[in-house]
Amino acid sequence: xxxxxxxxxxxxxxxxxxxxxxxxxxxxxPEYGSRVISAVDAYDRVICRFAWGAGxxxxxxxxxxxxxxxxxxxxxxxxxxxxxxxxxxxxxxxxVSGTNGKTTxxxxxxxxxxSTGHAVLANESGSNxxxxxxxxxxxxxxxxxxxxxxxxEGALARLVPSLQPCVLVLTNVLRDQLDRFGEPETVAxxxxxxxxxxxxxxxxxxxxxxxxxxxxxxxxKPIGFGVRVSDTVAAAPAGARMDAEPEVCPxxxxxxxxxxxxxxxxxxxHCHRCAWANPDPPTFLAEVGKPRGLDGxxxxxxxxxxxxxxxxIHNAYNAAAAVAAASSLxxxxxxxxxxxxxxxxxxxxxxxxxxDGRDLWLLLxxxxxxxxxxxxxxxxxxxxxxxxxxxxxxxxxxxxISWIWDxxxxxxxxxxxxxxxxxxxxxxxxxxxxxxxxxxxxxxDPHRLLAAMTDVTVDGDGIAVLATYTAMLDFRQxxxxxxxxxxxxxxxxxx
Amino acid sequence: VSDLVIVHxxxxxxxxYGDRGNVLALKRRAEWRGxxxxxxxxxxxxxxxxxxxxxxxxxxxxxxxxxVGKDLAARRDELAEAAQGGTVVLGICGGxxxxxxxxxxxxxxxxxxxxxxxxxxxxxxxRIIGRVRARGALWxxxxxxxxxxxxxxxxxxxxxxxPLASVSRRHGNNGRDGTEGAVRATxxxxxxHGPVLAVNPVLTDTLLARALFPLNGNEPLxxxxxxxxxxxxxxxxxxxxxEHRAKKRSMLVAASLIALSLAFGGPRAAREIDDDDGGxxxxxxxxxxxxxxxxxxxxLARTAEITGTSRSSAGPRR
Numbered sequence: 156x157x158x159x160x161x162x163x164x165x166x167x168x169x170x171x172x173x174x175x176x177x178x179x180x181x182x183x184x185p186e187y188g189s190r191v192i193s194a195v196d197a198y199d200r201v202i203c204r205f206a207w208g209a210g211x212x213x214x215x216x217x218x219x220x221x222x223x224x225x226x227x228x229x230x231x232x233x234x235x236x237x238x239x240x241x242x243x244x245x246x247x248x249x250x251v252s253g254t255n256g257k258t259t260x261x262x263x264x265x266x267x268x269x270s271t272g273h274a275v276l277a278n279e280s281g282s283n284x285x286x287x288x289x290x291x292x293x294x295x296x297x298x299x300x301x302x303x304x305x306x307x308e309g310a311l312a313r314l315v316p317s318l319q320p321c322v323l324v325l326t327n328v329l330r331d332q333l334d335r336f337g338e339p340e341t342v343a344x345x346x347x348x349x350x351x352x353x354x355x356x357x358x359x360x361x362x363x364x365x366x367x368x369x370x371x372x373x374x375x376k377p378i379g380f381g382v383r384v385s386d387t388v389a390a391a392p393a394g395a396r397m398d399a400e401p402e403v404c405p406x407x408x409x410x411x412x413x414x415x416x417x418x419x420x421x422x423x424x425h426c427h428r429c430a431w432a433n434p435d436p437p438t439f440l441a442e443v444g445k446p447r448g449l450d451g452x453x454x455x456x457x458x459x460x461x462x463x464x465x466x467x468i469h470n471a472y473n474a475a476a477a478v479a480a481a482s483s484l485x486x487x488x489x490x491x492x493x494x495x496x497x498x499x500x501x502x503x504x505x506x507x508x509x510x511d512g513r514d515l516w517l518l519l520x521x522x523x524x525x526x527x528x529x530x531x532x533x534x535x536x537x538x539x540x541x542x543x544x545x546x547x548x549x550x551x552x553x554x555x556i557s558w559i560w561d562x563x564x565x566x567x568x569x570x571x572x573x574x575x576x577x578x579x580x581x582x583x584x585x586x587x588x589x590x591x592x593x594x595x596x597x598x599x600d601p602h603r604l605l606a607a608m609t610d611v612t613v614d615g616d617g618i619a620v621l622a623t624y625t626a627m628l629d630f631r632q633x634x635x636x637x638x639x640x641x642x643x644x645x646x647x648x649x650x
Numbered sequence: 651v652s653d654l655v656i657v658h659x660x661x662x663x664x665x666x667y668g669d670r671g672n673v674l675a676l677k678r679r680a681e682w683r684g685x686x687x688x689x690x691x692x693x694x695x696x697x698x699x700x701x702x703x704x705x706x707x708x709x710x711x712x713x714x715x716x717x718v719g720k721d722l723a724a725r726r727d728e729l730a731e732a733a734q735g736g737t738v739v740l741g742i743c744g745g746x747x748x749x750x751x752x753x754x755x756x757x758x759x760x761x762x763x764x765x766x767x768x769x770x771x772x773x774x775x776x777r778i779i780g781r782v783r784a785r786g787a788l789w790x791x792x793x794x795x796x797x798x799x800x801x802x803x804x805x806x807x808x809x810x811x812x813p814l815a816s817v818s819r820r821h822g823n824n825g826r827d828g829t830e831g832a833v834r835a836t837x838x839x840x841x842x843h844g845p846v847l848a849v850n851p852v853l854t855d856t857l858l859a860r861a862l863f864p865l866n867g868n869e870p871l872x873x874x875x876x877x878x879x880x881x882x883x884x885x886x887x888x889x890x891x892x893e894h895r896a897k898k899r900s901m902l903v904a905a906s907l908i909a910l911s912l913a914f915g916g917p918r919a920a921r922e923i924d925d926d927d928g929g930x931x932x933x934x935x936x937x938x939x940x941x942x943x944x945x946x947x948x949x950l951a952r953t954a955e956i957t958g959t960s961r962s963s964a965g966p967r968r
Contacts, residue, residue: 338713339711402662408716408717548889556798560670560845561668561670578889580885581878581881582885582886584882585848585878586848589671589674589678597881
């Protein structure tokens with residue numbers, strides 16, 4: 156189904172410039188005076204309707220999700236629309252980028268801004284390329300005055316000049332999608348360039364615990380955020396972690412010494428050769444007591460206690476980032492923290508789905524570091540009795556799945572039963588075998604996987620589902636779909 | 651006392667593509683057969699153990715390979731001696747390039763390799779990325795290989811090495827001659843990730859048997875129940891076929907679309923619209939985003955700067 160959407164975009168991309176593009180008035184620029192501006196505005200409105208219609212058609216005919224087609228249409232027919240529309244956000248636009256935590260951080264920030272009375276527009280569907288952001292601008296309410304957009308690292312170079320954000324939030328640089336970006340250093344460089352391309356007066360909010368990222372954006376005078384874990388059991392073990400980036404100084408290549416480490420290569424470090432160090436403590440510090448468990452933790456952000464309704468150290472980072480960004484936009488930290496206490500996780504990020512008497516916890520897994528954080532969270536949670544690992548190898552997941560061998564699945568072995576799923580379920584089974592355990596079921600088909608999971612669990616059990624992006628989509632659809640099917644069965648029985 | 655010593659060179663630096671999985675595969679498969687295995691992780695400045703049976707060199711990012719290159723240059727004689735003595739040396743991706751005679755940078759500058767394999771690599775801007783299925787042959791064993799490759803360098807084989815495997819034309823060492831990897835005596839190089847030893851147990855066992863030769867002689871290793879491995883191998887092979895078919899289909903669609911659009915509007919209209927996008931190349935076809943984004947060449951280019959091994963007067967680029 157998603158392939159159809161892509162194909163649709165491809166068709167439009169090829170035909171568009173010729174058939175429809177010739178109809179487009181190209182020489183419209185808003186610098187010509189009010190009459191031209193209103194003409195451009197009217198034109199944009201018409202094209203907006205058309206683009207929106209194209210998206211709805213795509214959804215209605217079930218050919219695609221309609222999350223990128225409208226954006227593509229508007230980009231073709233009204234170039235510069237994103238730039239013109241972005242100027243109407245009087246309360247400023249925030250762009251969130253980085254490897255992990257974009258969606259959750261953006262959602263947290265949108266919640267904070269919403270609770271303080273701003274009319275917020277955000278690309279919550281996670282469609283974070285140029286087209287996706289354009290689609291959000293097309294279909295979103297016109298009265299929105301604050302924008303929060305998560306943007307793919309690769310799309311930053313084009314979106315930052317168009318959106319002219321007043322705050323840029325950079326979460327982290329972890330190893331992810333090597334078949335797209337080549338290497339983490341490339342991503343760090345992209346983020347650094349984006350920070351340099353901001354309009355003057357804009358603020359950069361960056362993860363101070365990430366040496367690679369911090370070094371790349373240091374020149375932009377960023378506002379730092381970070382995390383401290385006081386619970387020594389939960390704190391990452393000292394020494395090298397296999398899911399981390401190599402510990403070399405980003406300045407001189409000497410080896411880095413960690414004073415403390417929270418996740419993967421995140422922590423406070425200094426170089427033993429050139430004495431380069433990241434800030435300790437950063438301006439916005441989240442202090443975590445016991446980060447374990449899935450459905451909540453107590454932390455304090457910038458000294459203000461906060462009862463979050465989701466667990467995990469990675470979410471402490473997201474919360475700190477959101478509070479730091481909100482304060483750059485003028486929201487006091489106390490208000491931000493109060494708003495965060497009402498925040499509930501979004502799609503596939505510690506989402507809880509009841510199914511057949513069981514509790515499914517959906518956890519999006521993108522790379523070794525993220526997987527390691529989730530494993531630690533799952534192992535420490537008394538509410539999880541079984542864990543499922545779903546790995547797909549489509550473009551959105553990363554086609555090279557070698558990374559699963561860098562993820563710390565060893566910690567799962569010997570504890571609870573493990574089920575493997577996704578297109579590469581058999582690779583997960585091999586991975587667990589070499590970790591010293593074995594999976595009790597391996598099923599590529601999401602419906603059969605669901606059946607297998609039901610077989611090996613009992614009523615009231617909690618099942619943690621760690622899945623890559625498209626595996627998560629497929630699985631979620633299977634869960635929701637089979638629930639509908641059950642209702643239909645009942646109707647059929649009673650009539 | 652151990653029967654087999656596996657040396658993982660620079661485990662914390664060269665590990666971009668799950669190279670730890672390769673070590674784990676070797677270790678487990680030897681242990682399951684009752685051999686005692688020791689894994690030595692050797693990093694910068696640390697000594698190579700004398701009793702190494704198998705040395706593994708993985709791939710890293712450009713920046714890290716710069717750092718490693720310097721240390722590796724100092725180990726040249728030590729590694730050559732080990733290989734001469736029958737130690738199995740396996741280089742993967744960047745590690746494979748290190749094993750060659752030289753690496754030619756885009757500006758023409760050259761970096762000396764370890765010269766354990768008679769191959770040379772030329773850096774290019776266009777990476778070869780994709781799933782691979784190959785027909786492999788090593789020390790009299792023939793087997794199917796699956797994996798994933800992602801490299802900017804084009805490697806050509808000299809007269810004294812054999813390819814590890816044959817692949818379809820667009821893949822492998824250079825995307826031209828249908829070869830993948832290289833072998834000379836006990837030195838093996840390959841571009842395949844997977845990790846290659848985790849999903850290709852026959853290759854793993856072939857390497858293990860050779861590394862255990864001093865202890866085990868020509869005695870074949872016992873068979874293992876490899877149901878999971880065989881299934882994963884078959885699934886990977888199926889994904890190669892599926893991707894191949896999808897590519898064919900989309901090329902057909904693209905060709906017909908181009909023909910259509912030429913018939914309707916002609917190339918002029920297309921150009922005009924392109925220019926209107928602010929000259930930033932606004933045309934982001936879905937395939938382009940995924941397939942060929944902002945890559946930088948996977949090379950050892952700047953190694954020269956640190957090691958000072960550049961032979962050319964052109965000097966390294968910055």
